[in-house]
Amino acid sequence: MQKVTSVTEMRTLAEELRSKDQIIGLVPTMGALHEGHLSLIRQAAEQADTVVVSIFVNPTQFGPSEDFSKYPRDLEADLKRCEEAGADIVFAPTVEEIYPKGYSTFVTEEFVGKPLEGVSRPTHFRGVTTVVAILFNIVRPDLAVFGQKDAQQVAVIRKMVQDLQFTVDIVTAPTLRETEGLALSSRNRYLSNNQRLESLAISEALRYAKGMVEKGELRSDRLIAEATHILGEKRRVRIIYISVVDRTTMEAMREVVPGQSLLAIAAWVDEVRLIDNVLL
Numbered sequence: 499m500q501k502v503t504s505v506t507e508m509r510t511l512a513e514e515l516r517s518k519d520q521i522i523g524l525v526p527t528m529g530a531l532h533e534g535h536l537s538l539i540r541q542a543a544e545q546a547d548t549v550v551v552s553i554f555v556n557p558t559q560f561g562p563s564e565d566f567s568k569y570p571r572d573l574e575a576d577l578k579r580c581e582e583a584g585a586d587i588v589f590a591p592t593v594e595e596i597y598p599k600g601y602s603t604f605v606t607e608e609f610v611g612k613p614l615e616g617v618s619r620p621t622h623f624r625g626v627t628t629v630v631a632i633l634f635n636i637v638r639p640d641l642a643v644f645g646q647k648d649a650q651q652v653a654v655i656r657k658m659v660q661d662l663q664f665t666v667d668i669v670t671a672p673t674l675r676e677t678e679g680l681a682l683s684s685r686n687r688y689l690s691n692n693q694r695l696e697s698l699a700i701s702e703a704l705r706y707a708k709g710m711v712e713k714g715e716l717r718s719d720r721l722i723a724e725a726t727h728i729l730g731e732k733r734r735v736r737i738i739y740i741s742v743v744d745r746t747t748m749e750a751m752r753e754v755v756p757g758q759s760l761l762a763i764a765a766w767v768d769e770v771r772l773i774d775n776v777l778l
């Protein structure tokens with residue numbers, strides 16, 4: 499496995515691979531890799547000849563009061579994990595490589611990214627689409643793998659790819675969870691034992707709502723009421739949003755359409771912000 503930090507070197511390498519007809523798979527990450535990220539790398543390895551994992555804590559997707567400077571970083575451990583999971587190249591540029599002095603161009607998707615995360619994090623997806631567009635232009639991958647855990651992110655990126663006519667296939671990988679149900683996230687390491695226990699209410703609420711749908715309940719307000727009740731029993735948990743939405747557009751749905759809807763939750767567990775969702 500090769501580690502690359504320069505944009506020019508990454509671009510040259512990718513061009514060489516393309517000239518040899520290698521299918522290139524890209525897995526964009528912010529590092530602090532866990533099994534969820536590794537499952538994306540394995541998925542990419544199944545579909546591509548060469549897997550590029552980018553590790554870049556992207557400053558433009560953090561709000562002014564968010565955790566950019568204290569976001570967990572552990573490149574040495576990440577490199578080992580990437581190699582074990584089957585990555586061929588790790589692209590770990592500096593902030594200056596991606597955003598040189600005077601950088602001033604941003605990509606904004608203006609519909610799918612507006613609700614849910616877009617309400618409380620109004621500049622978040624602008625940072626995500628911008629960095630993903632830059633990565634696509636450097637690596638020019640045939641496919642890129644994203645986690646269903648960040649359902650709105652996947653929807654926003656699919657819309658950007660469609661609107662800007664990128665030729666990359668977007669592959670979605672299922673959410674990996676701990677045995678008790680908590681979705682794996684780099685931010686879970688901020689949780690104390692008590693917070694971790696209370697955060698289980700999020701996946702429990704999603705599971706319960708999914709069960710209701712399987713028994714025939716399709717009304718969103720009823721699902722949301724039950725899920726809210728489960729979360730309301732935990733004193734550390736404060737709901738930011740809970741919504742049944744269309745998987746592609748992120749528009750709110752009054753009724754579940756099986757195969758087309760998802761239930762999304764964002765909540766504070768004390769000062770840790772967690773998101774999760776379930777396909778309905």
Ligand code: AMP
Binds near residue numbers: 528671684
């Ligand atoms: P991040 O490093 O948090 O930006 O995440 C990088 C990629 O890993 C994104 O596509 C995420 O959706 C994905 N990811 C994060 N957590 C999980 C998880 N628990 N299961 C599957 N994919 C995940």
